[in-house]
Amino acid sequence: MYLTEQSKISRLADARNLRLCWTEARPVVQGIFALRFCCGALLAEHHTNGAVWPRVATVLACWVAATWAIYLLNGVADVVEDRENGSIRPIARGLLPVDHAKSVVVALSAAAIGIAALISPAVCLLVVMHLGIGIAYSTGPWPLKGNVPGFLGAVVALGGLTYLSGWYASGATEIGVPLLLFGGAMSLWMAFGGATKDLSDTTGDRLAGRRTLPVVLGDRAARVVMAIGASAVGWGFLLAALRWAPSLTPVGFVVCAGSFVLTVVVSSKVSLGERFRRRRPYRAFMITQYAAHLTLLVSLLK
Template structure:
């Protein structure tokens, strides 16, 4: 082939491989989780807009920030998939890395590319957005990797997952213009982040086998199945009732969203304490599905409270 010519078949093949890897990397990062992170970001932005006294929102900057945050959470969860391959295989997970469809090396390369893209998008918005993005990536790394990954113990799990939530709400709020952190921003962001950290532990019920193999100290591993379920029910109820009571007392306009969380906590408690969540892996994941549905419904309720169909 003459010097300087271009091999179109090879280029098409490389492009096909790259697109396939990106598609698998997206599946590995769990699209349903990525969507809820976008809703958290949007909620922070919506609450920031509702409490802003600075006029119109810079919508192009907000869109750039949202794209950057999507790249951030994608990188965090893809990295987690790379780190969790041992326990995922033991638990029979159908994710691409555990199944061998996506090897760890290209997955790590995609993590790096997404991280760089996230920081570039953030830099186009503000220095605050860069700091929040860097913090999110740092927490994600500390959760999955390092000599003492936070995922390996209960306190680390709750702290890291709660921090990922708080940072996401703050990123949306900052991208919408920042300003004063109003009570609805603080309360909704904090309580929904605690819901993540405490209610999210229900996913460990179905993963106890792999977690033991990997040396992780989750609630089911530490306490056994029965007592772990009781603690999960108490924790979920505590978040639901605290959120609802505080909103009712303060009258801050987001009570309907808090009522959704309260109802979700009751449903989660009922599910986790009964035989409906015992037996097969699918049954054991029912409390986690209740947890996820509650998050989605709470955010949609919040947008309804604010009279918005889309904060972007």
């Protein structure tokens, strides 16, 4: 009886820790990666049939596992700066043991690679590259997150690989202009818009030795660069869609509008002050991402 109760308590603790691992990996980020993958698959310009979609779902499962591992590892690596910045994520608050999180990272990575290897060598290579860049982003003697070029390169690569994996999973044989345009623009949006997260984390980043835009340029200059970058992506995407991929025009308007909102928010007093206010540009970036991908999905599924 005692052993049964102990086993039950242990299972409940494991379930709780697994849930905390998912929370640590930021469900809102996991969701947008899944949407990127699905958009890549649907933009493949390939006539799919019922036999293809089980493959897409299986590759997506591998991709979700790998992305979960990447962002959980990021939480482990960022514990010092997260605590300094007042993060409410489980590891920073001491709710999730670091050793348990590391073991889940290993298990997720092994599962993603193992299942991918059973699908095809190409899928396995894509998953390994995704994990490799994600690991290099957070760990090692010179993590890519620690400097602006490393951050920009890693983020664009993670986005591009996700769209590419969705395309490949669909069984497509050609990469069309819509996929190149949408995948490229939204990967750049990840880089310039995603950098706004650093505006609320300057204290911890400086303590950890990270050379982010706000640390290197100062808060005001970093905001100017972020506004210019986001605007360039938004307007560039819209104009390119009008010229080369009219079917993406509605999405282009969404991203362009989002870039305008982000520019206004990051350049005004509404994003100054305490941490919640300083994260408003990042929320504008994330909302724009979701709106753009959902707009595309609705148009493709009509």
